[in-house]
Every structure is written in C-alpha cells, then in structure tokens.
Amino acid sequence: MKDDTIIKDRNTRSEAIQRLMAFGALIIIFIGFSFASPYFCTFRNIIGILIAVNGLLAIGVTFIIISGGIDLSVGTVMTLSAVMSGVFITYWDLPVPLGVIAGILTGCVAGSTNGILVSKFNIPPFVATLGMLNMARGFSLVISKLSPIYFALEKSVSSIAMGSILGTVIPGFDVPNAVLILFGSAIVASLILSKTILGRYCYAIGSNEKAVRLSGVNVIFWKTIIYTTAGLFIGIAGVVIASRLNSAQPSLGLGYELDAIAAAVIGGTSLRGGEGTIMGTIIGAFIISILTNGLRIMSVPQEWQIVVTGFIVIFAVYLDILRRGTQL
Amino acid sequence: MGELLLLMEEIDKSFPGVNALKKCRFELKAGEVHALVGENGAGKSTLVKVLAGVYTKDAGRIVYKGKEVDIPNPKAAQLLGISMVHQELDLMPHLTAAQNIFIGREPVRRWKIILDENSLNEQTERIFDMMHLKLEPRLKVANMSVANQQMVEIAKALSFNSEVLILDEPTATLAQVEIIELFRIIRQLRDRGVGVIYISHRLEELQELTDRITVMRDGLYVDTVQTKDTNIDQIIKLMVGRVIYESSPELPKVPSKETVLEVKNLSRNDVIKNVSFSLKQGEILGFAGLVGAGRTEVARAIFGADPFDTGEILVKGKKVNIKSPSDAVKNDIGYLSEDRKQFGLCLGLDVETNIAMVIIDKLTSFLGWIKNIELRSIVKRIVDKLSIKTPSLNQKVQNLSGGNQQKLVVGKWLAKDTNILIFDEPTRGIDVGAKSEIYKLLNELAQQGKSIIMISSELPEILRMSHRVVVMCEGRITGELNYEEATQENIMKLATLRNSEKVILNN
Numbered sequence: 001m002k003d004d005t006i007i008k009d010r011n012t013r014s015e016a017i018q019r020l021m022a023f024g025a026l027i028i029i030f031i032g033f034s035f036a037s038p039y040f041c042t043f044r045n046i047i048g049i050l051i052a053v054n055g056l057l058a059i060g061v062t063f064i065i066i067s068g069g070i071d072l073s074v075g076t077v078m079t080l081s082a083v084m085s086g087v088f089i090t091y092w093d094l095p096v097p098l099g100v101i102a103g104i105l106t107g108c109v110a111g112s113t114n115g116i117l118v119s120k121f122n123i124p125p126f127v128a129t130l131g132m133l134n135m136a137r138g139f140s141l142v143i144s145k146l147s148p149i150y151f152a153l154e155k156s157v158s159s160i161a162m163g164s165i166l167g168t169v170i171p172g173f174d175v176p177n178a179v180l181i182l183f184g185s186a187i188v189a190s191l192i193l194s195k196t197i198l199g200r201y202c203y204a205i206g207s208n209e210k211a212v213r214l215s216g217v218n219v220i221f222w223k224t225i226i227y228t229t230a231g232l233f234i235g236i237a238g239v240v241i242a243s244r245l246n247s248a249q250p251s252l253g254l255g256y257e258l259d260a261i262a263a264a265v266i267g268g269t270s271l272r273g274g275e276g277t278i279m280g281t282i283i284g285a286f287i288i289s290i291l292t293n294g295l296r297i298m299s300v301p302q303e304w305q306i307v308v309t310g311f312i313v314i315f316a317v318y319l320d321i322l323r324r325g326t327q328l
Numbered sequence: 329m330g331e332l333l334l335l336m337e338e339i340d341k342s343f344p345g346v347n348a349l350k351k352c353r354f355e356l357k358a359g360e361v362h363a364l365v366g367e368n369g370a371g372k373s374t375l376v377k378v379l380a381g382v383y384t385k386d387a388g389r390i391v392y393k394g395k396e397v398d399i400p401n402p403k404a405a406q407l408l409g410i411s412m413v414h415q416e417l418d419l420m421p422h423l424t425a426a427q428n429i430f431i432g433r434e435p436v437r438r439w440k441i442i443l444d445e446n447s448l449n450e451q452t453e454r455i456f457d458m459m460h461l462k463l464e465p466r467l468k469v470a471n472m473s474v475a476n477q478q479m480v481e482i483a484k485a486l487s488f489n490s491e492v493l494i495l496d497e498p499t500a501t502l503a504q505v506e507i508i509e510l511f512r513i514i515r516q517l518r519d520r521g522v523g524v525i526y527i528s529h530r531l532e533e534l535q536e537l538t539d540r541i542t543v544m545r546d547g548l549y550v551d552t553v554q555t556k557d558t559n560i561d562q563i564i565k566l567m568v569g570r571v572i573y574e575s576s577p578e579l580p581k582v583p584s585k586e587t588v589l590e591v592k593n594l595s596r597n598d599v600i601k602n603v604s605f606s607l608k609q610g611e612i613l614g615f616a617g618l619v620g621a622g623r624t625e626v627a628r629a630i631f632g633a634d635p636f637d638t639g640e641i642l643v644k645g646k647k648v649n650i651k652s653p654s655d656a657v658k659n660d661i662g663y664l665s666e667d668r669k670q671f672g673l674c675l676g677l678d679v680e681t682n683i684a685m686v687i688i689d690k691l692t693s694f695l696g697w698i699k700n701i702e703l704r705s706i707v708k709r710i711v712d713k714l715s716i717k718t719p720s721l722n723q724k725v726q727n728l729s730g731g732n733q734q735k736l737v738v739g740k741w742l743a744k745d746t747n748i749l750i751f752d753e754p755t756r757g758i759d760v761g762a763k764s765e766i767y768k769l770l771n772e773l774a775q776q777g778k779s780i781i782m783i784s785s786e787l788p789e790i791l792r793m794s795h796r797v798v799v800m801c802e803g804r805i806t807g808e809l810n811y812e813e814a815t816q817e818n819i820m821k822l823a824t825l826r827n828s829e830k831v832i833l834n835n
Binding site for chain 2: 197199212217
C-alpha cells in the first residue's frame with residue numbers, strides 16, 4: 001500500500017515532466033525566434049500561427065491514438081469536407097450554414113466509416129485509414145473536377161474563420177474566429193476526454209481492449225463513436241481551411257496527417273494507446289506551427305523546414321522513451 | 329452448503345480442429361467452493377468461459393436457479409450474477425482501480441454522459457471495505473502489485489452482486505502471504521452464500537479451500553468428489569488416468585565444489601540492494617521469495633537485460649562485463665523468462681526456426697546461406713533428447729502444449745550449449761504431468777554439470793528441487809539455506825523479513 005503510493009507519486013511526476021518539457025520547449029522556441037527575427041513576435045504573425053488547422057486535426061487524431069488506433073486520413077478528409085462545403089455553397093447555391101453543416105458532416109461520415117472498418121470488420125487502423133486517405137483524396141478531385149472551388153465574395157464564407165467576433169466586442173482586439181474555434185474545440189475535446197463516458201472508453205480501449213470487451217462494453221459501437229468524434233473535429237478543420245482560403249483546394253491535405261500525429265506524440269500521447277491529453281496535443285501542435293512559421297520568417301528554405309519537423313518528431317519520441325525507461 | 333444454484337449438462341463446444349468440450353457436466357451449490365481441475369487442455373477454462381458468456385456453447389443446457397438460461401455474451405452473464413476473474417488479468421493499466429471496477433457501468437450525472445467520479449470512488453471504497461481491503465480507489469492499476477491487481481479483479485466481480493464467482497487460476501501469480509489473504513476473502517464470500525468455482529493447478533490448495541472437486545480430462549467430465557473424502561494422489565489419478573506425481577522430494581546429488589558464477593554486491597536503486605551469492609557447478613540454486621521481492625530483477629540484471637548501478641559478476645572466477653543479453657550469452661549465461669510466450673518463443677514460427685535462432689550464426693556458409701541439413705539434424709537431436717512432443721519440426725509453436733513450449737525454450741539454450749541457466753518460474757501455467765517432466769529435465773541438466781538458478785514462487789517446488797535456497801525480500805537477500813535447513817517455515821520467515829532484523833531458524 002505504502003509502496004503503491006510512492007510509485008504513484010513517481011508516475012504522475014513523470015507524466016507532468018513530459019508536459020512541462022513540451023511546454024518549456026514551446027517557450028524556448030518562442031523566445032528564440034523572437035530574438036532571431038523582429039517580424040516573429042508581432043500580433044499579425046502570432047495570429048497567423050494560431051489559425052493553422054494543424055491544431056484541430058491533432059485534436060481529432062488524439063482521440064484515436066489514445067484509443068490505441070491511428071488515423072492517416074485526417075488531411076485528405078479535411079480537404080473532402082472543404083470540397084463538400086464548396087459543392088453546397090457554390091455549385092448548388094445553398095445558404096452558407098448548410099454548407100458548413102455539410103462540411104462537418106462529411107468529416108463525421110468519413111470518421112464513422114473508418115470506425116466501422118476498424119471495429120466491425122477488424123481492418124487494422126493503419127490500413128483502413130490509409131485506404132480512406134486515398135479515397136477521400138480521390139473523391140475530392142472527382143467532385144471538384146481537379147480545380148479549386150471558389151466562394152463568391154458576397155457569400156462571405158471567409159468571415160466564418162477570418163471574421164472577428166471578438167473584435168466587435170472588444171474594439172481593436174481583432175482575433176479571428178478561427179482562433180476561437182480552435183480553443184473552443186480544445187476545451188470541448190478536453191471535457192469529453194476527462195468527464196464523459198466516451199472519454200473513459202477511449203482510454204480504456206487504448207489501455208486493454210480485450211478487457212473492456214469482456215466487461216460487457218460494446219466496443220464496436222464505442223470505437224465507431226470515437227472515430228466519428230475525431231471526424232467531427234476534422235470536418236470543422238475542413239470548414240476553417242475553406243474559409244481561410246475562401247476556396248476549397250482539392251489537391252491540398254496530403255502530409256497534414258503526419259503533422260497532426262506528430263503534434264499528439266510531442267504532447268505526450270502514447271502511440272501504444274491509453275494515455276494522452278488535449279492540452280499536450282495543443283502544445284505539440286503549437287511547437288510544430290511555430291517551428292514552421294519561425295523558420296519561414298528566417299528565410300530557411302521550405303525543404304529544410306520539413307527536415308527539421310521530421311527531426312523534432314523523432315527527438316520527441318526518443319525523449320518519451322527515455323522518460324518511460326527502456327524495456328526488453 | 330445450500331441448494332443447487334447452477335447445473336450445466338451435456339455441454340458441447342468445439343473450435344476449428346478441436347472438440348474442446350464433449351457432453352460436459354458441472355454443478356454448483358450456493359455457499360460452496362467447488363474446484364475444477366484437470367491437465368492443461370482438459371477444457372476447464374473453456375467450460376467456465378461458456379458459463380461466463382465469453383464462448384457460446386454448441387449444445388447442452390445451463391440451468392441457473394431452477395430456470396434454463398441462455399448466456400450469449402459476458403454482459404448477459406453479469407446480469408444473471410455470474411462473474412469471472414480471468415486467468416490473465418484483464419485490467420486496464422492506465423485506469424484507476426475504481427474506473428476498472430465500474431467499466432461499462434459508470435455512474436453518470438447529467439444527460440447520461442457526464443461521469444460521476446465521486447460516486448464511482450465511493451462505491452469502490454465500499455466494496456474494498458466489505459473485503460477488508462486497504463486499497464485506494466484512485467490509484468492507477470499499473471502502479472499496483474500483481475496481488476492488488478488480482479484483488480481489484482475480484483472486487484470487480486463482486487460489484488455485480490454475483491452469486492456465482494469464477495476464479496481461473498487466481499493464485500498462479502501470487503505469493504504465499506497473498507494467497508492466504510485471497511483464501512480469507514473466498515471463504516468470506518462462501519459464508520455469505522456465493523457459489524465459487526475455483527480452477528487451480530496447485531492441488532495442495534484444494535484441500536485447504538474447497539468443498540467439492542470436479543475433475544475433467546480431454547474435454548470430458550470425469551468425476552465429482554467430496555474434498556474431505558479424497559487426497560491429492562487420487563485426484564491426480566483421476567486427472568491423468570495414471571499415477572505420476574511423487575510428492576516426496578528427490579535427494580539431490582551433491583554438486584562439485586567449483587564455483588561457476590559469483591555475484592558481488594549487485595545493486596540498482598531501490599530494486600536490488602547489495603545482492604551477493606555464488607553458484608557451483610552442477611548445482612540447482614533455488615531463489616525463493618514473494619512476488620516482487622526482486623528475484624526476476626536480479627536475474628535480468630545478471631543477464632544484461634536491465635542495467636545495474638554497482639556490483640560485480642564473476643564467471644569461473646573471472647570478472648565479466650555484461651551490458652546486454654548478448655554479452656551474457658557470450659559468457660555462457662542463459663535466461664529463461666517467466667513469460668515464455670512473450671520473451672522466450674516466436675509463437676507463430678515453427679519448432680525448427682525457434683531452435684535455429686540461437687545457433688544459426690554458426691551454421692551459415694557464403695553470404696549467409698544456411699546449412700539446412702546440419703541444422704535439421706541438430707534440431708532433431710534436441711527435440712528427441714528433450715522428448716518434445718510435436719507432430720513435426722515444422723509445427724507452429726503456438727500449437728504445442730505449455731509443457732512442450734517450455735521444453736523448447738530449454739532446447740534453445742541446450743543447442744547453444746550454455747552452462748549457466750537461469751530459470752524464472754519454469755513451471756508457471758504448466759500442468760502436473762508436464763511439471764514432473766520439467767523437474768526431471770532440470771535434475772538431468774544439473775547432473776550433466778550445468779549450473780542452474782531456479783526462481784520459483786511455489787515453495788514445494790523450491791524444496792523439492794534445490795540444493796541450496798536463497799531467499800529474497802524487498803530487493804535484499806535475507807537468507808541462504810542449505811538443503812537441511814530449507815523448510816516451508818524457514819523460507820517464509822525470511823521471505824517476509826521486511827527489516828534487517830535477524831530471525832532464529834527452526835531446524
């Protein structure tokens with residue numbers, strides 16, 4: 001009993017250390033770039049960092065990784081969501097809210113499809129979502145006939161993410177809605193994970209799926225719900241990126257999935273399932289966004305930015321392994 | 329003992345290629361502890377899994393409280409009041425005790441989705457109190473001892489207000505003190521009228537705990553006997569259909585004087601504390617202690633699987649530097665893990681490949697081409713020597729019985745001709761018949777001059793096999809007993825010696 005308590009302290013401490021380390025890294029990178037370039041720590045630039053969709057995708061993928069799965073399709077599903085919004089709003093000339101709902105629903109449908117493939121048909125998540133990656137990408141190109149779908153200016157799709165509700169309440173504080181959407185989503189996702197049954201099953205299934213099934217829980221149903229929830233946030237990301245670009249770009253999206261997974265992992269989500277937090281994921285997403293942004297401001301060629309991101313992911317995972325201690 | 333609670337009749341269950349149960353029967357009364365015994369593969373686990381809704385029966389009927397019932401899934405069993413504690417602990421290590429116990433039945437507050445964590449922990453506390461268990465509901469299961477994890481499983485089973493509690497090999501991973509605690513709780517449940525189905529390989533336990541014993545063999549029901557009217561030998565006879573077990577220990581041959589392995593002042597933070605001992609040629613050195621005493625940790629440190637902070641290891645008088653398992657192997661040390669399925673074998677590969685793995689580097693020609701004929705003859709020789717029962721060398725290892733798998737692991741090290749062998753729980757999960765074969769094998773190896781460290785949590789096994797016994801507690805060696813001094817009582821005293829006081833041994 002006494003031993004257990006000691007171990008408990010040690011364990012929670014090491015979890016806290018990971019989060020602190022990630023947060024510390026974020027601060028250090030931030031300060032570093034601030035000194036390196038006068039253009040970095042400006043209101044405009046920081047807003048630019050905060051409106052990246054990477055955070056939303058990472059939130060979605062965190063649910064799935066905690067439950068012991070993986071989702072490679074987040075980037076192209078996001079694009080498909082954007083394209084569906086475009087179809088509703090521009091092709092069919094329907095009201096903007098309908099287009100928004102269509103985009104988000106597209107994410108949910110793709111997510112639940114992934115979920116059913118994984119849970120009901122026992123297809124390994126890697127394979128199922130790799131297939132979904134290609135299907136979503138293909139559908140986007142087919143539906144859009146290979147060219148971007150632009151939104152008419154009077155439809156004001158761009159004000160969904162780029163308008164500023166905060167700016168109208170507090171004059172001069174023009175934080176775009178995209179930032180609100182990101183933080184709002186993070187809070188909701190965090191509450192789902194910590195306070196609801198869905199969150200509990202997410203951790204439980206990731207920790208020991210067989211045990212959960214033997215406890216009489218309908219694992220097929222809950223896994224589908226988990227993937228669908230992830231799809232919800234990915235759909236939101238699709239609407240945000242459509243709004244930001246004021247168009248749906250069907251060729252976009254490839255490679256986003258890796259940044260999202262990297263964000264979750266840097267934030268302490270275990271690829272083996274069972275642990276992770278939205279807070280960590282958001283920190284991880286900011287680390288990646290700031291790195292890309294900072295390197296760009298310092299005129300580092302884009303090719304090298306990609307190399308750096310790759311290195312950071314490996315380094316973060318290595319730190320995580322050191323923290324856990326090696327096991328034969 | 330009360331009225332008839334449960335009756336299973338004419339139960340059939342087959343899996344692809346195997347008839348696991350053939351017209352099986354089993355009955356359980358309220359307020360009895362009813363043991364279910366049989367060799368591995370006799371169908372005990374399959375039978376109780378049918379009852380717990382893990383498997384569905386092909387034929388037969390289950391009558392529960394006078395009514396015929398259908399149990400299609402685990403949930404249905406739980407709703408009827410039938411719960412099972414599985415052999416492999418089925419817990420979620422990342423969740424707390426309370427979260428584990430109420431998985432699938434979480435108390436909710438608003439809109440039926442918001443969890444009520446307080447009520448969860450309070451209910452769990454109540455169950456723990458009822459079991460007289462001092463355990464914190466908010467503690468993560470990953471941070472508990474195996475024994476406490478077992479208790480969480482039992483608490484979970486009880487939380488359904490179960491009237492039938494199935495325990496599948498609950499003591500396999502527990503040490504003596506913890507077993508006593510478990511038995512106390514089982515008796516308490518029995519006195520409250522719960523019917524307990526108890527599966528165990530440790531036949532010595534049955535006399536102490538159970539009221540009746542049902543024996544199964546090859547998927548068939550053999551007999552049900554009153555525990556007080558029977559003895560171990562009779563049970564074994566029913567189990568195997570022949571007498572094999574000699575319960576008296578064989579007097580081991582005295583080993584030679586030459587020391588082959590010496591460990592001096594081995595330490596690693598809190599886990600291993602200043603451990604020193606020596607091993608002679610041809611000796612079987614028993615390592616006794618409670619689960620978590622640090623025996624496996626010492627073994628893994630010697631084998632290079634875990635690092636150590638300070639200390640020396642000497643092989644045949646020469647100091648060696650062991651940083652990894654491959655260093656250990658070069659120095660003639662082999663380690664046979666307690667978890668052979670995870671660390672000892674590639675279950676999906678065949679017998680030949682598993683043995684070949686350790687010697688293949690010596691049997692290759694130009695560009696790594698494998699000399700197949702030579703390899704095959706070596707493998708064949710080992711399989712024959714250990715009398716591993718396999719239809720062919722190309723049989724997948726997962727299809728072999730536990731005893732034969734264990735022999736195969738031994739075979740790997742024999743192929744390599746390793747002289748110092750560390751056996752970690754060599755008979756865990758192995759049935760009685762295979763157990764005595766493993767014992768025989770260990771004795772033969774020792775007689776051939778191999779030196780053996782045998783870690784075991786089963787005292788009878790330690791007493792029967794060891795020339796000398798080293799006892800550990802909380803990472804320290806608390807005593808060393810020679811063959812004459814080694815008694816259950818003395819070992820238990822040393823194994824529970826939690827501070828540095830000396831004990832007086834009874835001879």
